[in-house]
Amino acid sequence: MKEYNIGEKIKELRLSLEISQNDLAKQICEPQDLEKIEKGDEYPTLPQLHTLAKRLGIPITYFFETNWNQNVDYVNSVKTLMRNYVRDREYKALYEIVKREEEMPIFEGPDNIQFFLWHKAICYYHINKDKDRAIELLYKALETTNREQTDLREEEIQILHSIAAIHYDNNELEKAHDIFMKALTSLEKMYKIKNRKVYLRILYGLTQVLLKLKKYDECLKFSNLGIGICISEDNLYLFGEFYYQAGNALFKMGEVTEGYEYLSKSTSIFNVQKNDKMEEIVKEETFKLLNTSSSS
Template structure:
């Protein structure tokens, strides 16, 4: 796990230890070595997240007691990024164990509790410990509670997007569409949410195609392409052009129009070295892109 680096942690730990009339040996017992406690208190060593949770549990305080606001939010961001990368790498078992431990081991402040439970529910579902309906109920409760807090809207988007994806994966397309339409109504005025805005358009378009609302799907994907070009964001542009080509095929557009979309998708995948998607276009849409390869 990543480490907390606030220089105030050592001072806070020492103050709390003395408040509880504990020696360094008492505090360390069964958790770590006395030497490690000494190093943390002297500011020469930074505790890991796991260690800080264990110490906060023994001292019966929330973890944010050790941190000032700025360092706490930075540490929260580090934890979020760490869990997100591991989730994308399908490290569900370790995420499940860590988040379960966090939930059970120490009082958590509201924002940290919501973040930890978000990953807990999703990892539980991926490990088949809960079904998708139970996972959705848990995420909906988080979303409702999170909306009462005045933090960045990015977490609301992530929670609702996860709900929509769960519906989609389980072929509950109408419910997924409803959630994406709710997401489309949200305000995306922050630069950090541009990619999320594009991704929501992309996924919403896929749902519409599943429901045979292909003309609507094409309008949505064209809007996403427009946003991507305006914002100079290429992260999903290849996928968007590929999806545009699929819509055009279903709507019987001209060969040249379809070819133009798939060719742009292929060239973008090639440019960005997204080999898997490049190969799919090459194998399944070769007739539309062969002129570009000659």
């Protein structure tokens, strides 16, 4: 592995992202072992390398490339790290990256400008609680690459998802519904969807809105569509959530037996995924729904 300078690449990327040895080494190896790896005195195991790559926001193949475009690689690494912070809801850490990197020449170009506007908006909403400014920035991000908002790309549809999610979070359900439907229609026009998780996220957001709007038939229809996609693609992403939404809708429609079956499947899926928080939420909701249906 020495000819690939793996240790040097780990150190270079770690320093560029301002991650300490202690933080990078957590649950992978001891900090002193990471120091030896970075010096080239030791080599990481393949499982360690996989985890290091994930934490640094890069594909594992990065370590084995002898010729690469450092600028492009750095941009992609920063973007991946930012998306990971969104996933983990580490909004303050995300904002620090936005402030530090957005004005750097390396991030010029409409796609990168759009990406940073999108994530700045996420920070404004979750840290500053400024809904209006966040939505303003999100639409500005869309206009950076698509002023007419026609023939949307997946990246632009993800920004629509963020807008719809903010409206949903503020109980502006009709607005959220219209934007989710626009996003879904745009996705379904595509010849091929690169990131299927985007499609599933849009579907799930739509089911949440429909349930609150008491459009239970539609909620059930889109929940079952999500379940079908998860099964056909052997994909557990949002699988339990779709069963949960469908079960809720069925209970509201008076279909108690079938609704209970869906919620039981949801509980089982979360149990397999070791998602204790969601498993407990579904159990509590099932108990409430059963009590409500028995007393009515």
